[in-house]
Amino acid sequence: MNEDETMAGHSADGAGQPPETLTRHLGRRVRHLRSARDWSLETLARISGVSRSMLSQIERERANPTLAVTLRIARAFGMTLGELLESPGSASRLVVIRADDRTYHYRSDRNARIRTLSPLNLEKDVEFYEVQLPPGGALRSAPHFAGTREFVTVQRGRVRVESGGDSEILHTGDSASYRADVPHALVNVGHGQALLFLVDIYCQSPVSGV
Amino acid sequence: MNEDETMAGHSADGAGQPPETLTRHLGRRVRHLRSARDWSLETLARISGVSRSMLSQIERERANPTLAVTLRIARAFGMTLGELLESPGSASRLVVIRADDRTYHYRSDRNARIRTLSPLNLEKDVEFYEVQLPPGGALRSAPHFAGTREFVTVQRGRVRVESGGDSEILHTGDSASYRADVPHALVNVGHGQALLFLVDIYCQSPVSGV
């Protein structure tokens, strides 16, 4: 969620990485996946149709393969290209965030109180927040990088949700999804404190296969 | 969220595609993104550092670029490799789900009551649910495809969250994130009704930049 400067540190970073890191990641990943299956380079070569040499080079981070070669490798592991190139789910263990853990109180001013419900150490593809808006309080956001969406649900109160030119009033129990790659806002238009749960989604849904 | 048979239709599809389709998709996408910005091949070439010739070939589906070249193009558009290779986000507009809309009441039995908070017509990369568990009620799930994670927050009550071999008790206001690609469960261990908000994440997080 990239709401305002107060949250700058939490925004997804759309900046890339040097190609070296990409091939480094790929190399490590292929090596790991292959080991996990107890396959030799020869076995993977046969299954994937990519030469042992190339696989060896990839694993030693000496290669910059074409998309087609990369896809063949992905398929050999029963994965899409996206799955191969992305991080494995981190060894995500059960991580608990306690109600009183101040680390996750992200913002508390006269406009809004926001508490992060998702761990700070996860990559920022999806974020989860509890948002409390006092009467008249608002959470306004600049557009975010392309494809970003939000889900919100109103647990208490009455809130206007705005996205691009659209807006709607949400009552308690109502939910909404909307684009967050355009200016957007949540405004408490009721008389009491509003309580919202907000999901920010930065990742794109996969193309079939990639 | 793919919890039980009652939700079988909601899982993400990981199937692949032939290389020709990959380069076809890429070609069309690059052409479209470039047009949308009103950039010439020369402009994109300058920004990306990939030759005009290569870009032209890519757009005409004549090229099988390396990962490094593809990444450079993605960056020129301010995207990660994953974003370039994946479908554009659907034309997500503001969509509201009302508290009393029965369409989104997903399950209501003696173990759990679940209401979907995200629209049913979105691709199933992230789903958002309200879950009510009566005392002793439980929501048990089989493992899900690799990389699936969940976030949960307890709005009321006391709940045990289990994932793989781990488990923790969550009190009101507590949150957790955990792997959902292993057997997992949410169990109401308190004396009253528990109210949870649950986020299911099917998409893989991008490698930084990919």
Next chain:
DNA sequence: CGTCTTCGTTCATTATATTGGAAAAAAGTC
């Protein structure tokens, strides 16, 4: 131990990606 097999790396060759400049096509201006 010696011999054989498997495995990963090296190396030279082949195949193909990528480029820069020229040519052709398209667009813009008068």
Next chain:
DNA sequence: GACTTTTTTCCAATATAATGAACGAAGACG
């Protein structure tokens, strides 16, 4: 329309991806 400019495509040259065969190391076996 003629002319100029811009854009895209073509083409040959260069760079690099990808290969198959050889090599060296490690492991298995008698």
